[in-house]
Amino acid sequence: MFKQTQQHAGGVTEGTASEPAARMLLATAVRRGYTVEATPAGGALITWTRHLFGATDGAVVLATRSISLEPFTPVGALSGPTRDDLALIGGDRHAHYAEEDGRRVIAGPMWRIPAFATARLRARTLVVEDGDRVRLSLTARLGLLAQTHRTRTTEPEGFRRPSAGDPYGSAGLNRPGGRAGMLRDGSSWAVCSCGQLNGALGGTRDEARRLTREHRRAMTAQFVTEHLAPPTRATA
Template sequence: MFRETVTHAGGSTEGTASEAHALMLLRRAARRGYAIEATRDGGALITWIRRELRGGTAHRSISLTPQMPVGKLTEALTGDLHAIRDLRPARYVLNDVGRRIILAGLAEISPLATAALRARQLVTAAERGTVRLTLTARLGLLAAEHRTTTTEPEGWSRPADLGMHGVTAGLNRPGRRAGMLNRTASAATCSCGQLRAFGGDRAEARRLARDHRHDMAAAFVEALPADFTTAVTA
């Protein structure tokens, strides 16, 4: 379940959204080209610009906040989530001493870890005893897999410090900046390794990083299986 907050012309409205409803909102947003961003707590933010009948534009948004946040994703927990997501079919089985575990491919998730996944509502029972990640877990993983950063511009420096010997610049600049260059470029990178771009300044680099996160979220929504449906958390 999610807490849904919709901003509109009259202010904002809050309510609750099931996993199925949240997924419908995300798929509709992807079809319409709205910006989607996954949040680290396992939620999502949908934003778009609405054209008004009387002219002008207005910003609108839908925020989906999980009632049970994902919490800290340790390396071990992330490995278990990846196994359930990628090694199919994942299912509940009983181990040699009768304790319930998750078997994903050939990988066995311990009884303790299985219990923790269930308690944190990161997994849910699907058809025929199979197990899948909840939408919250998938969104939390998506946010963790695409952590973007931007670099601080170098700012003012002398050409000689940059290896540009014999170059002069701005000899009449005030504030003790005579003969100095202002380097405003900022790099934008993502932990996934698919983004390494440069902006003319840090604001542009942040825009590049934000666009990358939006692109990855849209691709994530489009790649969700067609039969990804709600099931009662087990």
């Protein structure tokens, strides 16, 4: 279950969204080209821009709209063993509840999660029962996605001495404050824990931050398209 907060022309509306409603909301947002980003807590933020016309002069005004989904039980930090357990459940369509010494465990054909760990997964709403099987909750999947794509930007190098043969070396010769002969390098690397941004360089740190945001949003859109969007019907 999620707390749903929507920012619209009339102000802000708060309510709740079930997992099926949240899945449909995310799939619709991606299909319409809205920006969607998963959060480490296991929620998501949807944003889009509306083109409005001024009441008097008819000028076009851009207005940002948003819908946030916040889980009532945040995912929190995920330890290595917990991630391993979630990977077992998420990768096996035969995961189910079983009993072991009178206690409930999650099991697959070739593996079994101990009762204590099973109880913790249930208490944190990281797993849900879907018919005869156990699967990851949407909260768990969004949290795992966001925590897999933790981004950062590097500190710009700042002032540096030009290398030999640098055609722009003379540009810093008259700088005051002990910076004579130095050039300013404001570039910043955009880095993601998934390893896919290791070669992304921004001319400024703000540009590097933009690259990290675009990456997180692209990964969320890909996840929604591949795992949450309803299958398209084949046409004759």
